[in-house]
Amino acid sequence: MASINDIPKGKGKIVNIGGKDTAVFNDNGTVKAFYTKCPHAECHVNWNDKENTWDCPCHGSRFENDGTLKKGPSTQGLYPMDIKMDGGEITR
Ligand code: FES
Structure with missing residues (x-):
């Protein structure tokens, strides 16, 4: 299970x-989630903590x-994933 508290x-x-591995951004308590597959050729993106980007x-x-x-x-951004917040837990 994933918790918002695990993501600064x-x-x-x-x-x-x-x-499913999911790219999650904690936007000051609001969660944005994306499929990790890059839209170019489906490699998996990683979080770049220095630049605050997905690479x-x-x-x-x-x-x-x-x-x-x-x-x-x-030529396009990451695919958004629908997620739900249940308390601090992030679910699909
Ligand atoms: S798969 Fe080509 S840039 Fe990501």
Whole structure:
């Protein structure tokens, strides 16, 4: 189970939600969640704690913490994932 308390405010983290790795950004208590698959060729993005971005290791695409595209070759942002908040727990 993933908890909002595991993710510092203003930071992102890959967490397991419902058995699926999920890119989650804690926007000061509001959770934004994305599929970890990069829209370019489906490599998995990682959180870059220094730059506060989601970075793809395969061909260098970068995404803002809110999932929007920062740098290609991807032509679009990360795919949003619908999640629910139940207390502090994040579920699908
Ligand atoms: S798969 Fe992410 S940049 Fe190509």
